[in-house]
Amino acid sequence: MKKIAIFCHNFYANGTVKVALTQAEILQEAGQDVHLFVFKQEGDFPPPQNVTIHYVYKNQKELKLKEQQQQLKRCVEAVEDSSGKFDLFLSNSTDCDTVVSGCNFDPCYYFCHCALKQELIMELKRGPIHFYRRWIKAKALIKKNIITVSEGIADELKNTGWLKAKSIQAIYNPFRIEDIRHKALAENDEIPNEPFMIHIGRITRQKRLDILFQALALMPSAPKLVLLTNRPERARKLAKKYNVEKRIITPGFQSNPYAWIARAELMLLSSDFEGFGLVIAESLICGTPVVSTDCPYGPNEILTGELASYLVPRRNPKALAECAVACLAAPPQLENIDIIKKVDSRHIAQKYIELCHQ
Structure with missing residues (x-):
């Protein structure tokens, strides 16, 4: 049995959150010890059953990025102190990536659910502020282990010079x-x-x-x-x-x-x-x-x-x-x-x- 940490931003209805919750459920059903670290206790989806859930922040917006990273590390370390080290960390959204990337969890994989190049182009058309906000999140993937949800995205990222990813592989989204x-x-x-x-x-x-x-x-x-x-x-x-x-x-x-x-x-x-x-x-x-x-x-x-x-x-x-x-x-x-x-x-x-x- 492996101990697996999954990071999820909230429970709001969108594809990324749905995938994170499904990951937690299917890994638990496969006999693994799954811990879901949720940044915000809010949203439409019900929490997954039979999965250990940790709510990380009371008000994330009040904290600077470094403080968010320190609080997340403390939360994870407290769980590890009480029940053992994690064998795997999975970050499931751009809103989680910027925080998780500064915590040095290992082994940690970052899911790229989007066509990154297309999103950056779209935000650039909206204006420099929109592009900068998306770019900050994209930078969190530099030199990381990345899992894409389609072969097309994997091929795109492998040809993205600035990314210099540690590894890139495609794993399709899971469906029950x-x-x-x-x-x-x-x-x-x-x-x-x-x-x-x-x-x-x-x-x-x-x-x-x-x-x-x-x-x-x-x-x-x-x-x-x-x-x-x-x-x-x-x-x-x-x-x-x-x-x-x-x-x-x-x-x-x-x-x-x-x-x-x-x-x-x-x-x-x-x-x-x-x-x-x-x-x-x-x-x-x-x-x-x-x-x-x-x-x-x-x-x-x-x-x-x-x-x-x-x-x-x-x-x-x-x-x-x-x-x-x-x-x-x-x-x-x-x-x-x-x-x-x-x-x-x-x-x-x-x-x-x-x-x-x-």
Whole structure:
């Protein structure tokens, strides 16, 4: 049995947090002694069961970076003094990386869930302050052991001269397939009785809801679009700009999105870039077809073989609409999909455990 520390910023609903919590659960189920160090005791997701949780800060914002690092080290050392040294440390978000990187935990691996180059370019376009804030977080990865969530990101980082990483490898995000399929069967009175399409994601420029709504406007006979997002009011405001506000449904955060996904006719993604594309894999597990932009990185590693025909060029509402209409008319068969075997949580848990011996 290995003793494993996982660092997570909070419990708010986003892909990075979901992965960290899933990591904790599957490693615990694999017989490891897992400790989750959470920086902020707040958010939407419930804490994982049967995992030891330590809340590190009462008010992190009041502390300077050096003070944050010292407090985190004290917290970890107190646990080690009482129950033994950790065999592995996993940092799971950019908000954790800057703190963890100054603590000299060993062996420590940093997960890169995003297309780093694309994010830096996006923030540079927003202005120098936005770029600087993102750059500070990116610098925490220099000379570190990095795990990316797609082969595409791994290839990008290996060719990033300033990073000079100690090591870079790709390990796909873990999915508890049986659990997802069980939750997909749950009843929910909020779910529409009429046919609908679905999109899941934060309201950020990266997700390109402007492209999504333009595509929706180009397919007037298609079903309504459900958006499970963290800011439904902003989604509705943007939808109004493209005259599709009456064709979207915004129920807000859902603790069980799989019941929605499984009953949808189609999952739509319009992103400029992804790290992996969690909702694409989740949709396929639930038996719901996907039409996605062929963006860096992830979608083209998930939608392979015959499913590759459901990848469309980025920033092209017409192509997205046409492919969606074709998919609705003749949905693909979703059996024996290669990626589902590769992301099974039991398989991924063993890959994490192997890190202890590298």
